[in-house]
């Protein structure tokens with residue numbers, strides 16, 4: 068049979084070209100949303116990455132073996148010239164809009180100080196040793212040139228004895244990929260800093276001594292009036308090439324320049340500096356609230372706007388601005404009723420304020436959503452728009468966090484009442500997230516993760532830097548992050564989650580660190596909890612998924628779910644928004660699990676899961692292990708057949724029957740009916756029969772039987788496997804579903820089952836068994852409801868291509884109109 072024949076035959080069911088391939092991938096090959104998206108991206112575990120890990124580990128070993136030692140001297144003038152040149156190069160690259168591919172490390176040994184500056188003793192460069200953390204000491208230094216950066220900010224630090232060294236500052240909020248102007252505000256030339264318990268390293272390539280700062284809270288900016296400077300004299304006077312603002316007004320102007328350029332953190336720093344000059348300059352606080360709103364640091368924005376409102380008298384224009392900012396901050400914090408109250412206050416002050424009605428409407432939508440009522444279709448559409456983050460309210464369903472002792476971190480999520488398969492459990496927004504289309508053009512920072520030995524997606528390091536920024540700006544959020552599991556090298560977090568977080572008005576200056584930031588712990592937390600958001604897709608885009616640069620995000624409550632390969636819940640994303648639904652019926656108190664990894668056998672899944680557990684003890688992995696490693700490898704080889712497009716495969720009945728036989732042979736006789744890979748093989752055979760049906764309709768029933776067998780291999784309980792007759796003889800007469808809807812064990816790959824049901828329906832329709840065709844359409848609706856939810860409109864949007872290919876669109880629409888309660 069040539070491929071043209073094959074295409075002709077497939078058209079008997081309205082299938083074209085590579086539809087079979089796409090449908091097979093959609094329905095059988097690809098794992099469900101939750102499985103396809105793994106908790107931690109595995110962008111590169113290849114040879115090059117492994118060599119880099121080995122080299123870095125060797126270097127660390129060598130440093131440990133050598134121990135502390137003397138530092139080579141630095142020639143002041145040539146070093147300063149070098150730093151000036153670095154900055155010029157950086158500005159040149161920015162002007163040319165040249166991108167950079169950079170590499171950084173995550174999860175290796177980091178140092179951060181937890182000793183207050185007042186308890187530390189000063190140390191000059193001359194006493195510092197290479198490869199050493201100077202515990203109990205602090206370095207007082209002044210910035211002698213303009214800053215530059217690669218990943219870290221590069222500063223030329225001089226101490227009062229006139230010695231200079233490179234200061235390499237990692238993770239400093241607002242500096243990631245920052246332009247020169249921003250760096251100048253964050254680290255102005257001439258600023259005096261104290262570095263708590265500094266670590267001196269030697270550069271791996273040039274052997275140059277440098278102070279490496281990993282934790283932003285190790286840096287303390289020193290005010291000129293600070294007593295720490297008493298008796299300190301600098302040998303050189305610095306000729307500052309860009310004068311620093313002096314008055315609150317000048318700082319405000321600089322802040323406004325950054326604000327207009329969308330450099331909101333630099334703007335907030337400028338306003339903060341101005342407020343230090345004049346704490347009564349409330350306009351700066353009002354402006355800073357606006358900057359924090361843009362950065363989505365809502366409690367900081369709320370504090371600032373509330374503090375402005377507390378001033379009396381306040382000109383009415385400023386009062387409106389402040390109230391509106393309070394309303395927006397309350398909205399951002401999910402306090403929609405409070406936002407409405409503030410909006411009403413704005414309305415009474417300014418009845419004509421145009422923006423207000425849109426904000427009232429937004430609040431109404433969010434209040435509806437927080438009761439679990441979402442416009443899924445709109446969310447699906449919005450999620451297709453590049454760079455669009457969805458603005459929705461979070462929803463907490465019938466779940467709670469509870470101690471689960473056998474799992475790392477000691478907690479898990481359980482049902483607070485009996486729950487039916489498909490019910491909505493949680494809708495969550497990320498604490499931090501990065502998507503490939505949001506990355507600065509041409510700039511990619513890959514993170515080599517020492518915990519997992521994986522080169523992670525650039526989105527990982529981007530989202531991680533957002534976590535640092537958020538905690539620095541609003542330390543009250545820190546317990547939400549430090550309450551997450553940090554891996555086996557850290558003590559278990561408290562059993563309650565979320566912890567209560569303190570509120571209260573604070574002065575949020577992003578350069579004053581109220582909290583000692585344990586960088587290493589945060590990196591561990593990110594590694595053990597982050598997700599790769601996995602978009603709910605339509606059937607056309609499923610086939611052309613780009614997995615090179617997966618997005619990365621940290622969600623809070625979703626991080627509390629433990630893993631099972633066939634989880635009792637599934638998760639997927641509308642871009643930034645994560646939705647979690649059950650895949651089976653749950654009883655009160657039952658633990659709810661999510662799949663952290665997809666893969667055809669335990670061997671594949673284990674690769675992703677190894678950072679989380681030695682072996683996965685779920686029933687699917689247990690069953691795979693009993694089949695044996697050799698059988699699993701063989702299964703994988705057989706599944707690889709689906710990698711070639713359908714017309715290139717032998718789709719004859721004998722060939723697909725042999726394929727099924729071979730696949731079945733990879734399952735031990737004791738395995739039981741759940742055999743996901745056999746589902747694929749049954750479907751291949753079903754497709755072969757459907758192709759033959761073009762010439763001889765008597766092959767149709769065999770196609771249907773094989774597709775039913777495919778569903779059964781995935782845990783669908785088929786109650787009516789009849790091929791002919793009225794199709795009314797199902798147990799459940801109200802919906803006439805041919806499948807059981809009481810689900811004791813999760814259905815594997817429900818997304819895939821939807822497509823199979825549609826194909827069964829199309830085959831029945833071709834056999835003129837209209838009632839049965841209807842019933843199987845309903846089955847596909849129900850299966851979709853436990854996979855994605857969202858009703859007919861979302862079904863139609865997602866499955867449009869398949870429905871068209873199978874000539875089912877109008878038929879399905881009429882069935883949906885008849886049975887609106889199917890979801």
Ligand SMILES: C[S@@+](CC[C@H](N)C(=O)[O-])C[C@H]1O[C@@H](n2cnc3c(N)ncnc32)[C@H](O)[C@@H]1O
Nearest residue numbers: 474475476477478552626627628629630679680
């Ligand atoms: C994202 S956390 C899940 C919540 C965690 N149990 C807690 O208390 O915060 C992931 C960690 O939970 C543990 N875990 C989750 N599922 C597990 C499983 N099936 N078997 C063993 N450990 C599991 C592992 O230590 C894993 O790294």
